[in-house]
Amino acid sequence: MDEQLKRFFEEYIAFFEQTPIEELYEGEGIARRGDTLSGVGYAYHPKVYDFAEQFQNSRLVERDYIGVLKASGKNAEEWMEEIESMDLPTLKALLTYCIRGERFCDGFWISLLREKTFARILKRIREVCGVVAK
Numbered sequence: 135m136d137e138q139l140k141r142f143f144e145e146y147i148a149f150f151e152q153t154p155i156e157e158l159y160e161g162e163g164i165a166r167r168g169d170t171l172s173g174v175g176y177a178y179h180p181k182v183y184d185f186a187e188q189f190q191n192s193r194l195v196e197r198d199y200i201g202v203l204k205a206s207g208k209n210a211e212e213w214m215e216e217i218e219s220m221d222l223p224t225l226k227a228l229l230t231y232c233i234r235g236e237r238f239c240d241g242f243w244i245s246l247l248r249e250k251t252f253a254r255i256l257k258r259i260r261e262v263c264g265v266v267a268k
Contacts, residue, residue, distance in 0.1 A: 142192065143260045146185050150253035158182060158247045176241050185252070186233050194226050194259070199234070202227035217254045222262045229255045 161176040189195065196202055202223055203213065213220075213228050220228065232251060235242035246252055 139192070142188060143256050147253050147256045147260070149181055149185070150247070150250055150256070153179065153181075155248055159244055161241075176244065178243060178247075182243065182247070186236070189229065189233050194229060196223065196226040196230045199227040199230035203231060214249070214251060217251070217258050220258060220262075222259065225255055225259050225262065229259070 157179055159176050159178045159182070206213070206224060208216070210231075213224075213231075217225070217228070229252075232243075232246055232255070235246075
């Protein structure tokens with residue numbers, strides 16, 4: 135694994151593990167104006183957006199992420215429970231699924247941030263690839 139990818143892992147594992155949840159996003163998904171409710175988006179910490187962008191430009195993206203995940207025979211809840219035992223192709227597919235999920239569902243990243251899912255996936259990829267933390 136090259137140095138740039140090692141730095142990527144170290145930087146973002148630390149960020150997702152150490153940053154308090156209240157700093158990672160803001161917004162409630164709804165806005166109230168009198169008796170009217172309207173949907174509004176969430177805003178994430180700039181480094182969350184940087185992570186997603188850097189990921190999209192990395193070798194970690196799995197183009198057929200849906201196919202790989204479906205082939206596992208499991209559902210999304212089971213994927214999240216099994217991160218620490220996944221192989222590299224499935225981890226790459228899961229990370230791609232997680233990153234792209236926000237495009238289709240505003241607020242998708244919130245539970246992933248709360249549960250430190252990004253850090254868990256990155257740590258497992260680092261482990262599978264044999265990269266030792268400094």
